[in-house]
Amino acid sequence: MPTRLKIRFKCNEGKSYSYSMASLAHGYIMEIIEPQYASLLHNLRLNPYSQYIARDKDDIVWVINTLDTRAKKEIIDKLIYNINNEAQKSVFLKKRNETLYIKEFSIIESDYKELNKILYENKSKKILKLKFITPTSFRQDNRYCIFPSVRLIFQSLMHKYDAVSVQSRVYDAQVLKSYEEQAYIEEYKLRSTLFSLEGILIPAFIGEISIKINAPTQLVNLAYMLAEFGCYAGVGIKTAVGMGAIAVIK
């Protein structure tokens, strides 16, 4: 049950906002959730949530995605409870000593059954367009990869899917190899950037790509399903602190 909480804040005058601010927003989440759940999260290899902060015209938008029922209950429900209990609806970021005032917020609840329906669609569109909304990066051989590749993207999405999926598993080395051989980045507009995390600058990229998938319908559908899942899970590293937020461009 992927769920999305989207909070729109007014910008405070004279303040500058970057994607990196999401790491402070993450700190806020860690403060308000139950310590028991926080320590459970701490021991997981892959997080059942992702979150990021991005500019949207004159506002900033904070998006928190949870990927299973428990994360929804422990994180999103708690956030909404907190917001509704503040006299003036707001979020206080301790490390910035700044209060962000909420203009509005919305929740979208999705369903893995809906997501999995994509697998049985009769799609013929072999172009998958992705937007990397916040700085995205991959780790491979102890290096940061600041160029996307078909392999890095689908490998990451498959692992993230399997980490939260209860019934089905999608990771398969052969399928990944098929993507590598039969799909390629056909168009792109990308630039490198840095994501600041606790004083460390993480090399990353941002922008848009089109992936052409010259593969059987099954694999095209799986790619679309993984991409739609990726809109909740994010892709690549540090998706819990604001990196790797993606959108499927329709």
Add this chain to the structure above:
Amino acid sequence: MPTRLKIRFKCNEGKSYSYSMASLAHGYIMEIIEPQYASLLHNLRLNPYSQYIARDKDDIVWVINTLDTRAKKEIIDKLIYNINNEAQKSVFLKKRNETLYIKEFSIIESDYKELNKILYENKSKKILKLKFITPTSFRQDNRYCIFPSVRLIFQSLMHKYDAVSVQSRVYDAQVLKSYEEQAYIEEYKLRSTLFSLEGILIPAFIGEISIKINAPTQLVNLAYMLAEFGCYAGVGIKTAVGMGAIAVIK
């Protein structure tokens, strides 16, 4: 003796100009040079010249680089002779049925000795910034590569250098491997694009990159020398018809 002829044209009103126009300019060169030299060029694996057309503010600029003495004599000298013998200094592009009027032109003559001096400089700057001025592409395993890589760039430049160099050879598999292991693209701003060539659209990219070279001074210097050479030779495929023009950003 790398030589550069730079011709600045007025744009004709109501006409649009793209990088792909350089393939027509190439046709013009082939018409005016001696048939004997044209057929000699035809049989070479790598051309001793490169040329491209790019917009520069309100004008278009045509740059023709020759890489050896003969190409300079047969191409650049012939072009200048032709231009000076036209009543009104111009170039007629048959396939577009368009006359381009020349505002000004200039020649820069370089020297391989000067270029090779870079090899013995005491440089410590380990960042090499390159601009891909016109659509650039590489071929590998029968595929177009529309992302640059350290390997693809230096491999191409080494082969081009060796094709025109009389005394020294620079291609070395071990050196190329060192670049691959010790240098990486640290920053970039790139987008894919298409280069139209005789009705075929060639996938390519355009933009800027910074290469960080964590290698001994010798290899840093060689990289700089190859990049400066690349400003004349171009990089990647189809540099004779307008692709792969580069500049070193100082």
